[in-house]
Amino acid sequence: MFKDLYDVIVVGAGHAGCEAAAAAANMGAKTLLVTMNLQTIAQMSCNPAMGGIAKGQIVREIDAMGGYSGIVSDRTAIQFKMLNKSKGPAMWSPRVQSDRMRFAEEWRDMLENTPNLDFYQEMISGLLFDGNAIAGVKTSLGIEIKGRAVVLTNGTFLNGLIHIGEKQFGGGRAGESAAFGITEILKDRGFESGRMKTGTPPRVDARSIDFSKLQEEPGDAYPQKFSYSNLSQPLQEQKSCYMAYTSPLVHDLLRSGFDRSPMFNGRIKSIGPRYCPSIEDKINRFADKERHQLFIEPEGWKTREMYVNGFSTSLPEDVQFKALSSVVGFEKVKFLRPGYAIEYDYFPPTQLKHTLETKLVDHLYFAGQINGTTGYEEAAAQGLMAGINAVLKLREQEPLILKRDEAYIGVLIDDLITKGTEEPYRMFTSRAEYRTLLRQDNADERLTRKAFDIGLASESRLRRMEEKYAKAQDVVTFFKETSVTPAEVNPILVARESAEIVQSDKMFKVFSRPQIDLAAMRELEKVQAFLADKDLDDEILEQAEIIVKYSGYIEKERNQADKLQRLEDIKIPESFDYMQLKSMSIEARQKLTAIKPITLSQASRISGVSPSDISVLLVHMGR
Template sequence: MSFQDHYEVIVVGGGHAGTEAALASARQGVKTLLLTQNIETLGQMSCNQAIGGIGKGPLVKEIDALGGIMAKAADLGGIQFRTLNSSKGPAVRATRAQADRVRYKAAIRKALESQENLHLFQQPVDDLVVENDRVVGVVTQAGLRFSAKAVVLTVGTFLGGLIHIGLQNNQGGRAGDPASIALSQRLRALPFRVDRLKTGTPPRIDINSIDFSQLKEQPGDFPTPVFSFLGKPEHHPRQISCYITHTNEKTHDVIRNNLDRSPMYSGEIEGIGPRYCPSIEDKVVRFADRTSHQIFLEPEGLECGEVYPNGISTSLPFDVQYEIVRSMKGLENAHITRPGYAIEYDFFDPRDLHPWLETKHMSGLFFAGQINGTTGYEEAGAQGLIAGLNAGLQARGKEQWYPRRDEAYMGVLIDDLITSGTREPYRMFTSRAEYRLMLREDNADIRLTPIGRRLGIVDDERWTAFNIKQDAVAIENKRLDEYKFVPEKVDQTIA
């Protein structure tokens, strides 16, 4: 059955890539449909509830400069803000926000539901409609056929997703959500190069079972930073602290004694995991000389009773996870509310993409996010915005656009992927950007907002605020230019 409405762009997936893609397409005036397995999980933070950080903060600022939603949602949902590397130069400083999961997700959904030209529909996608080597639509699990001029796939870890807890595994896109098996098989039948990657998440802990009196408090920064160029500190909800504990020799002994029950070390997991965000069992094996690892206990929300123990991602059996958690200071009586797990999923070689993220083998089909081998909300959001922008431009008959390496961290991200590909989940770092002295958080709007305005994705509110700021800078520069100092007058002033 064909759906009665024709869309110009269809976005499949409602995560960080999908939401940015759908909004970027719709902001151009392009009739856009966002298809998701579950409308209730739009913008969900599947793993850590943090936005930004080293190498990632600049991506969030660039998404914001081009009219995206991530920074605004972080301001509305952020319950702890910090500027990392604050003692160093501005090129390597980075904003990081610890978010309230519920507030962040609510901000994303509100933006989606209030965006003109954007429709939402809840149905898994099982197939692509291909005509003459061009994708012209999708077919859902219920047999509904939606047609469009361009399709953006942002399916995260759902393609052939396999969840591992110990030596047990089951199909899933994330805990509680089904994997996209039919779509995975359909894509594997097309001329794409495909492989497997792996990521993971830690167990969650009941906040009432933690003895915070034994732990080191980590408050946020004051004055409180903001993420969006349109943001203000008063947009933030109440700010709270995180806490720090550590693994110890007992923790490490528990892990070493149970490596034979680890799916990663027993050969059950084939996919390669993120080198820069390893599981706790991987840390213990790779850094055998270390007697301790720092663990950040991060509340998941203001009204939420769960805590995210950042640093102990694991796929070990639940009974081992229980021992690991209770071996640490302050967690001796901790109650685990959800087990940690690893997830394997399909990704497609990003060298098969054009720099505007359209596939080379199939016109009208765009990939963004973890399907391209990246990890992280920020990397996904950046790709989603570029893919959605270009799908919309293509639907409008306009020339495609993508940022260069000297224009944006987004440009570094995309160029790295399409040129070199990746064999492990790709994460952005400042060290990847050779132009990092120019690609700072504080000038992302100067670099990108005029381009976004020309392309039709920067609205009047943002454009007005940008021009007011630029006028103020021009006035101040003129005032400074009018000051002249000669040595004699300076000496007299000092005297």
């Protein structure tokens, strides 16, 4: 069945596996995607949504790099929202509610229309090695499939264990069996593994909810989209979400089941996501809060299934039902399935290189929840980068490692490799020190050229991006070079409660004021005349406005990034012996030896490595 040698074998078809397979195949590698069930490719295991705070930036970056997540999200969206619009552009984050079934269907359709990509359905229970390198995989039927590189994206399936109250059973997801064998093989090769936990809320029948008692949450009046390409369009029609609230009565009913909760009776020993806690964890940790928000999200256009976001739980099903039935609007609720928690194996990501290749086995890559992350977007980003770097290494080309000032994806991977994680890692804007540079609106400017250089973006897409930013820069130049008199602009300033000018000044300076937006500037005849003969869409004008408003901050962050780049340019030999540096702390020597950073900048971000330790390294390296 498998006589040919594959370039890349991807194990698992979740968000990480799909992006890894698409990237490798689109770069021309002969690729095989192996999954336990071809009917659940790109399954949204938890909430039916893509994007959100910082996660939306990641989806935009994936799209700019030639990935599929943005296109699929646009084509299957049922609602679009730009979050944090009341804050500055660096905080804006796109998010869509997705049609769960169409999302998986669209992913499979795109993958099946990707050249160089084969599929196979079976559990992978073994790995093949050739000395210190991976040589392929072995299925549960004993079939050996040879491959030059392997990407493991096993999600929550490695020795997965599902908990509902005092009941527990093996599974990687509701209705699907766990995967066995891989963890033990990797541990025998010297890998360190651990256990993590995540959970999901009950799904309920929309026909049993009284929506008149809930708060409606519609989408944006003028929805945008994720993808920078012309392969998707903004939504013309949207579905609403709804908001409900728990109460002291609901909390008391939930507490009544704590003695049967696997979280509190010791059955679950692993750590769950700090920023997406279960409902029992929330009422325990925040006992002073009388209520918590619940977001009621539709699962699609044609289904009545609803996702109760904020009610993730592993409590017994009867306790779940009694508590949710006491939420206003849910008095007659009917469950389609109860919530549950799941424990699974992961491998601390400090065992990886920044390419996501393992340090112990050549050409073996990990991506997604196997690295201790949580979230579709984080997984997809890792899959994309693992697939790219697997192909680049096979070609003996330089790896693609995104820096912290280049992408949220770079922040994500650098955090995992240099700091590791003992709880499910989730991306936030606060994790990025250069978030003014890493905005959702400019991901194409930051990354399209890199995608083009490795063969994941077409020349026409690159040229379209360059034209967009050239036009935006023309607008900025106009404001920088054109003056305005007090008589022309003061009426506009007074109307917006901004101080009047006493002499002519450049429009750029006036436009930079926080009270003045593009709509205000368009009241000026000079601006109207300039824009009249220009072919400029809203995206270009918004880009120009952000550049004007943020120019000072952008320049400041760019200078800071350039200064730190000096440390990034100082490479550390892979065979460097840190233990010889006796003037360095023993903790630093041990951490550096284990993680093996490739630059001095990466070394400086490792927990336990102090500035004085970096100084010792600088002296030793003659700097």
